[in-house]
Amino acid sequence: MLNPAFDRYRHEDIRRLIAEYPLAWVLCPGAPAASASLLPMLGTYDEDGALTGLVGHMSRRNPLHALFAQGGKAQFLFTGPQAYVSAEHAGRRKWGPTWNYAQARIEADVRVDEALTAGAVARLVAACEEGREKPWDVAELEERYAGMLGMIIGFEARVTSLDATFKLGQDESPEVLETILASHPDADLRNWMEAFNRDRRK
Incomplete structure (x- = not known):
């Protein structure tokens, strides 16, 4: 059985993950x-910072498209530093x-x-380009963008359960x-370890 301390986290920890x-x-x-x-996802949060949903897109040829079009449920498995x-x-x-x-397991409609x-x-695109000296924008695709957009489909997921370790x-x-x-040697792991042990290291 894992240490109960591994199951203690804050809304901002999920958001960061x-x-x-x-x-x-x-x-x-x-x-x-x-x-x-494997799909890149973005979170949506309420006024208290709790995760309420996820937003993403996929190819219309993705098998998940047909499954979700029927009114599907999904599991989202996020893996953080390791x-x-x-x-x-x-x-x-x-x-x-x-x-x-670090990991988060989310179920959603x-x-x-x-x-x-x-x-x-x-x-x-905005999230991934943030911080770049010259952020790229979809408008730079010009007339190609409409055609590419027709090959994908957006979706949103309403979180029904969440647990993380x-x-x-x-x-x-x-x-x-x-x-x-x-x-x-893993700087990301060290950074997260420092964050989760901040109170113990004072």
């Missing part, structure tokens, strides 16, 4: 495994190696709608935690 690792496995329960797809942690990183040969990671397509694409060193002693943070 989806923003930094937007590519999710999308599955339709009961459908063949071959229909599962890496092997060796006894060498902990600085103790008798310490058992482990794997640190999905609605596909052609009217959502342009907005879903625009939101994703953030196994990021919360169970380590202060000494081992500091040694891992000083020696592990």
Whole structure:
């Protein structure tokens, strides 16, 4: 059984996970495994910061399109930072190696709608281009854009359940935690470990 501390997280942790690792496995329960797809997703949130929905788009040829067009339910599996942690990183040969990671599992009711397509694409492009010196915009495709838009379909998902696991060193002693943070080569993992152990390191 995992440490209960791994199941403690805030709304902003889910928001950060989806923003930094937007590519999710999308599955339709009961459908063949071959229909599962990796799709980039964006979250929608209420005034308290809680995740309420997801927005995305896919090719009309994607098997999920036909499944969701029937009024489907979906599972969205997000994987965040993850890496092997060796006894060498902990600085103790008798310490058992482990794997640190973050993940979120979301169930939702999905609605596909052609009217959502342009907005879903625009939101994703804006999110991915943010911070670039010269952000790209769909208008640069000119007349090609209309044709490309016709080949995809937008969808929105209303979240019905959410659970997540953030196994990021919360169970380590202060000494081992500091040694891992000083020696592990994965900067993203270290950053997330620092965030989830901030109170313990004061």
